[in-house]
Amino acid sequence: MTIEQIWKLYHTKLHSFILSRVSDSAVADDILQEVFLKIHLKIDSLQETQKLQSWIYQITRNAIIDYFRTHKKTEELPELPASETDDIEIARQEIEACLIPMIQHLPEPYCQALMLSEIEGMTQKQLAEKQSISISGAKSRVQRGRAKIKQQLLECCRFEFDHQGKMIDFEEKNIDCPQC
Numbered sequence: 001m002t003i004e005q006i007w008k009l010y011h012t013k014l015h016s017f018i019l020s021r022v023s024d025s026a027v028a029d030d031i032l033q034e035v036f037l038k039i040h041l042k043i044d045s046l047q048e049t050q051k052l053q054s055w056i057y058q059i060t061r062n063a064i065i066d067y068f069r070t071h072k073k074t075e076e077l078p079e080l081p082a083s084e085t086d087d088i089e090i091a092r093q094e095i096e097a098c099l100i101p102m103i104q105h106l107p108e109p110y111c112q113a114l115m116l117s118e119i120e121g122m123t124q125k126q127l128a129e130k131q132s133i134s135i136s137g138a139k140s141r142v143q144r145g146r147a148k149i150k151q152q153l154l155e156c157c158r159f160e161f162d163h164q165g166k167m168i169d170f171e172e173k174n175i176d177c178p179q180c
Contacts, residue, residue: 018064102149113142127141156172
């Protein structure tokens with residue numbers, strides 16, 4: 001079957017099919033044009049001519065999906081009011097003020113590992129070289145130290161996180177927290 005024959009047979013049906021999904025005649029015309037271009041370019045790859053209609057509709061569905069992927073409407077999110085942003089920053093600063101005393105109360109290997117990697121910004125490879133231990137040993141110390149800090153924080157405070165896992169609020173459970 002030639003491209004002209006396919007056009008005559010499927011043009012109206014495909015246009016209606018596309019228009020039912022995009023509801024804009026100009027967009028439907030553009031997508032239909034892309035569909036027939038793909039048919040023209042790939043007709044030789046069709047091995048079973050009895051499956052022509054399903055092949056054409058698959059190309060059409062893919063073209064519609066491609067259109068929606070490239071033309072997603074995005075809404076700009078409003079900025080947080082300054083007071084909410086300030087509250088979050090204040091909460092972070094308060095927790096950060098607790099971290100160093102908490103790290104200093106850890107057993108020596110974990111304390112030193114966290115101070116060097118998390119506070120001073122040393123890589124775990126550099127930490128391993130400085131402490132003459134393996135990289136996996138350095139990673140383990142940092143990981144265990146982080147777990148111990150997390151446990152101390154959870155004993156001391158209640159945290160609230162947003163859907164992305166970012167902290168949005170916290171509250172001290174016990175005012176007499178020895179590290180804070």
